[in-house]
Amino acid sequence: MTDMGVAVVVEDDEDVRNLVEAVLSQAGFEVHSAAGGREGVDVVRAREASVVTLDVGLPDIDGFEVLRRIRQFSDAYVVMLTARTDELDTLTAFHTGADDFLAKPFRPRELRARVGAMMRRPRQDLGTADGSAMDPAAAAAPAASQSPVLHHNGLDLNPETRSVSVDGVAVSLTRSEFDLLQALLKGAGAVRSKTELVRVVRGDYYRADxxxxxxxxxxxxxxxxxxxxxxxxxxxxxxxxxxVRGVGYRLSPAR
Incomplete structure (x- = not known):
């Protein structure tokens, strides 16, 4: 396995599949691929993928169903790729658990940049191998002296272990959800606009301009x-x- 880990490309179009494979190989991933949805789920499971690129329009089952099945056992980063640009597709992808969404045709450098930004901001550890939640106190212990936990109204967020708990019960969040929550907690009640929060989700891929x-x-x-x-x-x-209607979001007052 390479330093970047394993990437799986689920794509029925051979030309697109070869292009994505080349992009991810050049980025340092060990790349595997599948031409169908069911095969893709099996490859992601067998290879323990870190990153998955997933076509929406697959010949057997659509990409949204593939994503639902992947999310039952894997927290891999998933980038949905599609020739359709309907907003409904984008929202469905995020509701189902995608980390990003790119419309075809896309620029290879853009795909590589987005994947690189995700990998530089690792998601939280969601628990044990059987999917059960970790003890948040145990997860926070190793980094307690180096990275203060953020507290607010019974919610605890540890930036170092990327763990969250509410009233002592661990909560599993995606990378984007964790990053948004952390940004709002750090804001200490200041309003964060949706534009600002897009940059939180996208990371350093989105410049200020x-x-x-x-x-x-x-x-x-x-x-x-x-x-x-x-x-x-x-x-x-x-x-x-x-x-905050028409603007964005802020942290609720302390209780």
């Missing part, structure tokens, strides 16, 4: 919605995340 679309901002809304659901947030009396 980069164009941010409505679709990018909608993706942030989806991530925040998923985050609220996982935290068990009360939409009427939010304990952690408040919506």
């Amino acid at each position: 980069a164009y941010i679309s409505e679709s990018d901002e909608r993706a942030v809304e989806v991530h925040i919605g998923n985050l609220r659901r996982k935290l068990g947030e009360d939409p009427v009396q939010p304990r952690w995340l408040q919506t």
Whole structure:
């Protein structure tokens, strides 16, 4: 295995598959591929992939169903690739657990940059091999002296171990959800615009002058919605995340 880990390309178009394989190989991944959805799920499981690129329009089962199956056993980074540009497809991808979404035709350098940005910001450890949650106190212990845990209204976030707990119970978040929550906690009540939060999700791929679309901002809304659901947030009396209409989000007042 290479230093970057294993990447799996699930794509039925041979030309696109060869292109993505070349991009990921040049980036330092050990690359495997599959031309169908069911085969792709098996390859991701067998190879313990770190990154998956996944075509939406596959010949047997669509990419969204493949992603649902992958998420049952893997926390690999998943980038959805599609020739369709409907906003519904983008939102469905994020709701299902995708980390990113690229429309075809895409620039190879853009794919490589986005994958590189994800790998530089590792997601939290979601638990043990059987999928059970880790003890948040045990996860936080090794880094307690180096990286102070962020606390707010019964929520604890450890930036070093990338672990989150609510009232002592571990909560499993995706990379994007964790990064958004951390940004809002660090803001200490300051309003963070959707534009700012897009850059939090995208990492250093988005420069300060980069164009941010409505679709990018909608993706942030989806991530925040998923985050609220996982935290068990009360939409009427939010304990952690408040919506500032027309602007973005901020941390709820301390209780």
